[in-house]
Amino acid sequence: MTLALRDVGKEYGRLRVLDGIDLTVAPGEFVCIVGASGSGKSTLLSLIAGLAPATRGTVTLDGEPVTGPGPERGLVFQSGALFPFLTVAENVAFGLRLLPLPRADRAARVEWYLREVGLLPLAGALPKELSGGQRQRVAIARALACEPSVLLLDEPFGALDVQTKEDMQLFLRQVWLDTGTTVLMVTHDVEEAVLLAQRVIVLGCDPGRVAAEVPVTLPAERPLEIKRTAGFHALRSTVEDLVRANMSTR
Amino acid sequence: MTGGRGHGGGHGRGLLPGRVQFAAHLAGALTPARPPAAAATGAGREGWAPLPRRAVRARPSGRGLPGRAKWALRAASLLVPLAAWLVIGGAQLVEETFLPSPAAVWAAFTEMLADGRLVSDTLASLGRVGAGFGLAVLISVPLGFVMGMSAAGQALFEPGVGLLRYMPASAFIPLLIIWLGLGEASKVAILVIGVVFFNTLMTADVVRKVPGELRQAAATLGATSGEIVRKVVWPHALPGILDAMRVNAAAAWNLVVVAELVAAESGLGYRIVRAQRFLQTDTIFAVLVVIGLIGLCIDVLLRVLRDRVGRWSA
Numbered sequence: 001m002t003l004a005l006r007d008v009g010k011e012y013g014r015l016r017v018l019d020g021i022d023l024t025v026a027p028g029e030f031v032c033i034v035g036a037s038g039s040g041k042s043t044l045l046s047l048i049a050g051l052a053p054a055t056r057g058t059v060t061l062d063g064e065p066v067t068g069p070g071p072e073r074g075l076v077f078q079s080g081a082l083f084p085f086l087t088v089a090e091n092v093a094f095g096l097r098l099l100p101l102p103r104a105d106r107a108a109r110v111e112w113y114l115r116e117v118g119l120l121p122l123a124g125a126l127p128k129e130l131s132g133g134q135r136q137r138v139a140i141a142r143a144l145a146c147e148p149s150v151l152l153l154d155e156p157f158g159a160l161d162v163q164t165k166e167d168m169q170l171f172l173r174q175v176w177l178d179t180g181t182t183v184l185m186v187t188h189d190v191e192e193a194v195l196l197a198q199r200v201i202v203l204g205c206d207p208g209r210v211a212a213e214v215p216v217t218l219p220a221e222r223p224l225e226i227k228r229t230a231g232f233h234a235l236r237s238t239v240e241d242l243v244r245a246n247m248s249t250r
Numbered sequence: 251m252t253g254g255r256g257h258g259g260g261h262g263r264g265l266l267p268g269r270v271q272f273a274a275h276l277a278g279a280l281t282p283a284r285p286p287a288a289a290a291t292g293a294g295r296e297g298w299a300p301l302p303r304r305a306v307r308a309r310p311s312g313r314g315l316p317g318r319a320k321w322a323l324r325a326a327s328l329l330v331p332l333a334a335w336l337v338i339g340g341a342q343l344v345e346e347t348f349l350p351s352p353a354a355v356w357a358a359f360t361e362m363l364a365d366g367r368l369v370s371d372t373l374a375s376l377g378r379v380g381a382g383f384g385l386a387v388l389i390s391v392p393l394g395f396v397m398g399m400s401a402a403g404q405a406l407f408e409p410g411v412g413l414l415r416y417m418p419a420s421a422f423i424p425l426l427i428i429w430l431g432l433g434e435a436s437k438v439a440i441l442v443i444g445v446v447f448f449n450t451l452m453t454a455d456v457v458r459k460v461p462g463e464l465r466q467a468a469a470t471l472g473a474t475s476g477e478i479v480r481k482v483v484w485p486h487a488l489p490g491i492l493d494a495m496r497v498n499a500a501a502a503w504n505l506v507v508v509a510e511l512v513a514a515e516s517g518l519g520y521r522i523v524r525a526q527r528f529l530q531t532d533t534i535f536a537v538l539v540v541i542g543l544i545g546l547c548i549d550v551l552l553r554v555l556r557d558r559v560g561r562w563s564a
């Protein structure tokens with residue numbers, strides 16, 4: 001799977017939110033998009049998810065143009081957006097139930113993903129009974145169960161406390177290593193981006209455009225302690241400076 | 251910050267000179283020995299008296315009530331009026347025709363029960379509510395979905411429904427009798443008119459409140475528009491729809507009695523009119539109590555159903 005954006009632009013009325021975005025994500029990559037608030041990160045992700053049409057340019061997945069939302073581009077919202085009236089297991093099964101799958105096959109898949117995100121004991125719980133971190137795990141499992149070609153995440157850990165956030169970051173990285181799914185994640189947390197991604201895209205403001213691209217030259221093995229190394233600090237500073245330099249001047 | 255004067259914190263280099271100027275500007279003639287930052291914040295506050303504190307405070311969580319006290323109050327709300335009635339009726343303070351005694355009302359009740367009139371009248375009224383309210387729900391729920399989910403549906407139906415809602419259903423009774431005669435059709439129609447518009451608008455509101463994010467999430471998981479309606483909007487809206495139905499069932503129950511008061515050969519409303527002709531106030535009282543109790547039962551049933559269906563909401 002290759003995700004490709006060619007000269008993509010988005011306007012809301014006269015407001016130019018995105019302009020001339022060129023971006024390619026290769027199969028199995030983990031890419032993070034960072035940028036100041038209002039730079040158009042969420043807008044970009046919703047274009048890729050097919051929830052809003054681009055006003056210019058093309059978004060393609062394996063050469064196929066994106067025309068609407070679909071399970072091959074799973075999206076995880078900041079709020080999780082779990083179906084509150086379904087249990088954890090039913091949430092994870094949502095996409096699978098829309099497909100002609102034998103019941104046993106579906107159950108096995110749901111169980112595998114619940115185990116992967118460590119929520120098998122909570123399979124029968126309702127979303128209101130979960131903590132914020134657990135909710136995000138369900139949201140990620142729900143998207144992954146549809147075996148997306150690319151997993152899109154919009155600030156999935158933005159609402160979590162620092163400890164839970166670190167847990168979830170390690171968890172997401174592990175899921176990526178386990179499943180080999182391509183991941184494109186939006187965040188405003190530069191540290192998170194550098195810790196997780198192989199490549200960090202910096203979005204500039206007014207209008208949103210790709211301002212810079214920083215390859216993350218860290219080893220594949222990334223325990224939390226890596227944040228204390230000089231290499232990590234250097235990368236983090238580089239990206240932070242780029243974000244700051246490309247902030248809105250308005 | 252308080253003690254640093256321009257050479258303090260390493261990151262304050264660009265900040266402090268400005269603050270010193272600002273402080274000096276604010277402080278005016280204040281003693282130069284004061285640290286500038288403190289002078290800035292302390293300028294006017296020095297002379298203020300301590301802010302008075304109010305003794306009386308709100309209790310945001312309300313006053314807790316032990317279960318037994320709650321039941322005592324519930325019982326009192328029924329028993330006190332009943333006791334007053336017993337006293338006034340028993341003491342013959344008011345003429346029996348105006349205010350029958352509880353004993354007379356009970357007698358009228360058992361008599362109606364024994365000769366089968368009460369059961370047949372109740373069934374007649376319930377049958378009309380079942381038909382009229384049921385029809386209104388069958389129309390209003392799909393209509394509310396259309397209004398709640400599509401801008402076009404909203405634009406098309408909102409003005410008409412919004413206007414019709416303000417026309418009192420009971421005012422349609424004469425018209426409906428002209429159109430449909432004195433039979434069942436006019437009574438069912440009156441109930442439909444009385445319920446359908448309110449229930450449509452309330453359903454549309456509930457549907458509109460389904461978070462767009464949930465619909466988007468379903469779409470990214472591969473759901474079609476129809477599946478989003480069936481598997482996301484419908485289950486999310488159902489408790490709210492039952493709430494709306496609960497409110498409108500009360501209206502329907504009231505309205506059927508009104509319709510029977512005007513023109514009917516059976517039903518609880520008809521029984522009241524009959525009793526009025528013979529000045530049987532005890533019968534009127536008995537029927538009123540029955541009407542109230544049946545309404546309460548409908549409400550409790552719908553509430554139990556709603557709580558079951560809406561267990562997922564906080």
Ligand SMILES: Nc1ncnc2c1ncn2[C@@H]1O[C@H](COP(=O)(O)OP(=O)(O)OP(=O)(O)O)[C@@H](O)[C@H]1O
Pocket residue numbers: 012015017035036037038039040041042043044188
């Ligand atoms: N539906 C919309 N209609 C009009 N303007 C919109 C809409 N959605 C987003 N915008 C505008 O697009 C710009 C980018 O918004 P977007 O949500 O993509 O930013 P973001 O980078 O995700 O910001 P944040 O980090 O705060 O989430 C903002 O100026 C916003 O006002």
Ligand SMILES: [Mg+2]
Pocket residue numbers: 041042043
């Ligand atoms: Mg955003």
